[in-house]
Amino acid sequence: MRRRLQTEKLDQRREEILDASERIFARKGYHAAGIADIADELGLGHGTFYRYFKNKHDIALQVFDRVMMRFTAIGLEEDPTASNSIEEYRAQTIRILHRWLALAEERPHLLRFFHEQTVAVDMDRLAHVIEAYTLQTARFLQNGIDKAFLRADLDVRNTAEVLVALIFEGTRRALGMPDAEARRRWVAAGVNLMFDGIRPR
Amino acid sequence: MRRRLQTEKLDQRREEILDASERIFARKGYHAAGIADIADELGLGHGTFYRYFKNKHDIALQVFDRVMMRFTAIGLEEDPTASNSIEEYRAQTIRILHRWLALAEERPHLLRFFHEQTVAVDMDRLAHVIEAYTLQTARFLQNGIDKAFLRADLDVRNTAEVLVALIFEGTRRALGMPDAEARRRWVAAGVNLMFDGIRPR
Amino acid sequence: MRRRLQTEKLDQRREEILDASERIFARKGYHAAGIADIADELGLGHGTFYRYFKNKHDIALQVFDRVMMRFTAIGLEEDPTASNSIEEYRAQTIRILHRWLALAEERPHLLRFFHEQTVAVDMDRLAHVIEAYTLQTARFLQNGIDKAFLRADLDVRNTAEVLVALIFEGTRRALGMPDAEARRRWVAAGVNLMFDGIRPR
Amino acid sequence: MRRRLQTEKLDQRREEILDASERIFARKGYHAAGIADIADELGLGHGTFYRYFKNKHDIALQVFDRVMMRFTAIGLEEDPTASNSIEEYRAQTIRILHRWLALAEERPHLLRFFHEQTVAVDMDRLAHVIEAYTLQTARFLQNGIDKAFLRADLDVRNTAEVLVALIFEGTRRALGMPDAEARRRWVAAGVNLMFDGIRPR
DNA sequence: AATGAATGAGACTTCATTCAT
DNA sequence: CATGAATGAAGTCTCATTCAT
Known part of the structure; x- marks a missing residue:
């Protein structure tokens, strides 16, 4: 029991460091961020890091994974077979996208990871996340x-990839936009394109 | 005339360094690439660089600009008012995309710049290129x-943005694909989505 | 208390580096002296410097200031209004000069700073020291x-300047002299000139 | 005869380079001055130097020697036995000092060499010049x-040294002065000190 | 004889990582 | 466990000098 409390405390400290690193990496990018920056953010000695993480790259990896997980969760927690009509699917799509936007608005720095940290972490790691997302999207389409x-x-497969590409790149742009209204219009334009294309009916 | 020859030779060397830097930056990324790597690639002394470029960042900027110019040229050399029917526009779109693919296939490393070098070079620089591309796309749509x-x-504006996002992110994915046939299918899926969406007619 | 000890230790190390730099700069001059030389002198890694000093120029500045302070202290700690007769002033003058000599003899490298480090550090910095010394000398004369x-x-003003020039340049020469006796004769000749000139009475 | 003309032309070019180097060294100091600066000053290729001078240090040495010679000439061209009274000697002294000032005013950069280039060139070289000057001064005194x-x-010996120190350091100061009148007052104060000291008669 | 492109030794500086306290 | 002083590999950049043209 004593041991258990000890471990929890360690995990908590680990989490704090991850949080701080996330902020710092997002703010300055992997290379420009120094271990000292992260230490300062927490008021810790920078030697303390090395009790929790092997090295700088290790931290980056884990931060990256955690950020990814948050975004992937949004897509994966929806049931791909839930929709029974085009209207339901459209609503479901918009719901997912708005959840992405909400997360991005809530933590504006998160999305930088998708695109700017690719060099720092394994390219494969991002590929893996994208593959999972593509598969999930394909399930929606198949349904x-x-x-x-x-x-x-x-x-199905290629269209799913196109859509995932659109979502990833789209959310990146969304962050650069001035206000929530502009973001919503962007999403609307995207969804319209996705469902109806540009050709008149 | 003597002077002219001299200048040409210098320009040629400058070009060689840009070429080598392009390869190295694409291979290792801006930060991991050292001036020494570029020098070795050409069998030159590293001091030679500094006769042609002010510093590492300067080289990166110019490499970035050169790569951008190649891709933007493809889109900008098409006449946005040339198409008079949906079939013509579709053909024009496919033509542009295939030119992108051809360029990317010919020089497989080029596209890494769109996404991975963003930190190294001015964020604004990329934004500017994207804006130009978006405006051109908007002209096509308006036509x-x-x-x-x-x-x-x-x-028009938002759909143009969505399409540009699709093109930029799409071509990045295209590079990861095994063969030209796969890439062509990807483009087809993208164009289909763009013109007709996923809803049945 | 723990913190206090820590700080003292740091200050001590800072002082060691200043001491070593003083020796090295005096021995080789600012430009020829490398950070590595100073590191070697102390058996430290050269990176250790940058924990204590911003850069090479920063060290030079602080070394220079410290050396200056030692010499200026000698002149400034005498009371310009203390003497009431020519004999007393003569004695006071000789006392000051002998203190300069003693300091120079004790640390033979110090005086090189007055003349050889002028380029490295702010010209203004030396000018400031000289001005202070001139003013102090003028006070003696006015008294x-x-x-x-x-x-x-x-x-008063110009004679003070002449005397300061004589002191500064004179002490530099003093260092090149073989023995303490020679230096004393030099000082005597200087003081004689200062008080009585070369014309017979 | 042909050979003679050739040689003269070469000597002329050599002289031009020495002139330019003198200006550049005086303006920027030995270390900050680059061979390229001197080349630019003359509109020559910097490779051309190495046809006339072994290396940078060699140029510095020769420039230094030339500058020294100009100043020493002033002192050495006077006859130490010419004066037969204190008034004549005083006049002679003032004449020499005013010639120094005139040279310094005519070529304001020259005097920097006495003090700032000491590191660059042999310390011995300056010592030699000073010794010559001291001996000459001693001859005046002995007369x-x-x-x-x-x-x-x-x-005699030590007083000569004191006087030379005064001349060298004094002329350095003279350059920093705003106008010729200020310089003349400085010289007057110096000469007064030299002849009569500060003690009342 | 003149040139200036190429060179590379050498100097500075940063910062991830270690380890004694 | 926490700390932060010490370290040194690694990287950027400068510039005196050489040498082919």
Whole structure:
């Protein structure tokens, strides 16, 4: 029991360091961020790091993973078979995107990781996250085809990839936008394109 | 004439260094790349750089600009008012995308710059390129609306942004693909989404 | 208390580095002296410097200031109004000069700073020290005139400057002399000149 | 004869480079001055130097020697035995000092060499010049003693050294002064001190 | 004889990591 | 466990000097 408390305390400190690193990495980028910066952010000695993380790259990796997990959770917690009509799927899509936006608005620095930290961490790591997201998106599309509310001739795999690309790059842009209203219009334009394309009906 | 030859030779050396730097930066990223790496690539002394470029950042900037220019040229050399029907526009779009792919296939490392060098060079520089591309895309869309072969209710500005996001992120993915055939399928899926969306007609 | 001890230790190390730098700068001059030389002198890693001093120029400045302070202290700690007769002033002058000599003999490298480090550090810094010394000397002269043991027609300001020039340049020469006896004769010749000139009485 | 012309032309170029180097060294100091600066000053390629001078240090040495020679000439061209009275010697002294000032005023950069280039060139070289000057000054003093217009108990050698120190350091100061009038007053104060000291008669 | 492109030794500086306290 | 002083590898940049043209 004593041991358990000890461990919890350690885990808490570990978490604090991860939080601080997340902020610092987002603010300055991997290379410009120094271990000292993170230490200062917490008022710790920088030697203390090395009790919790092997080295700078190790911290970066874990920060990256944690950020990724937050975003992937949003997509993965939706049931790909829940929608039974195009309207439901459209609503579900918008719901997911708005959750992304909400997370990004709440923690504006998070999204920098998708794109700027790619060099620092394993390229493979990001590829893995993207693959998971693509598969999930494909499940949504397949569900629509099965239930005949999406075009039967859809190239599921590639279209899923296109959509994921759109989501990732889109959210990056979203952060540069001045206000929530602009972001919502952007999402609307994206969803319209996704569902109806640019050709007149 | 003597002077002219001299200058040409210098320009050639300058070009060689830019070429080598492009390769090295693409291979290792800005931070990991050392001046020495670039020097070795050419079999030159590293001091030679500083006869042609002020410092490391200066080289990075110029490499970045050169790469950008190649890609932007592709989009900007097409006439946004050339298409008079949806079929023509579709063909034009596919033509542009295939030119991007061709360039990317020919020089596989180029596209890394769009996304990984953003920290190294001015963020503004990339923003500027993207803005130019977005405006050009908007012209294409407006042309289609004017000639009634695109949906009249299109949010031109935001849709243009969405499409540019799609192109930039899409081409990045394209590089990770195994073969040209896969890339072509990806482009097809993208173009289909762009023109017709996922809803059945 | 713990903190206090820590700080003292740091200050001590800072002082050691200043001492070593003083020796090295005096031995080789600012430009020829490398950070590595100073590090070696102390058996430290050269990185250790940068924990105590911003950069090479910063060290030079502080060494220079410290050396200056030692010499200026000698002149400034005497009371310019203490002497009431020419004999007393002569004695006071000799006392000051012998203190300079003693300091120079004790630390033979110190005086090089007055003349050889001028380029490295701010020219203004030396000018400031000299001005302070000149003013102090002028006070001595004025005291003598007021008490009528010095010539009434003395150009106080300019004569003070001449004397300071003599002291500074003179002490530099003193260092090149073989023995203490030679130095004392030099000082005697200087003081004789100062008080009585070369014209017979 | 052809050979002679050739040689003259070379000597002329050599002289030009020495002139330019003198200006540049005086302006920036030995270390900060680059071979390129001197080359630019003349509109020459910097490789051309190495046809005339072995290396940077070699140029510095020769520039230094040339500058020294100009100043020493002033003192050495006067006859130490010419004066037969204290008034004549005083006039002679003032004449020499005013020639120094005139040279310094005409070429304001020259005097920097006495003091700031000491590190760059051999310390011995300057010592040699100073020794020559001291000997000459001693001859003047001895002449005065022999002819009984100077104090018989003068320590000739040391007083000569003191006077030379005064001249060298004094002229340095003179350069920092705002106008010719200020310089003249300084010289007057110096000469008064030299002849009569500060004690009232 | 003149040039200036190329060179590389050498100097400075940073910062991730270690380890004695 | 925490600390932060010490370290030195690694990287950038300068500039005197050489040498092919």
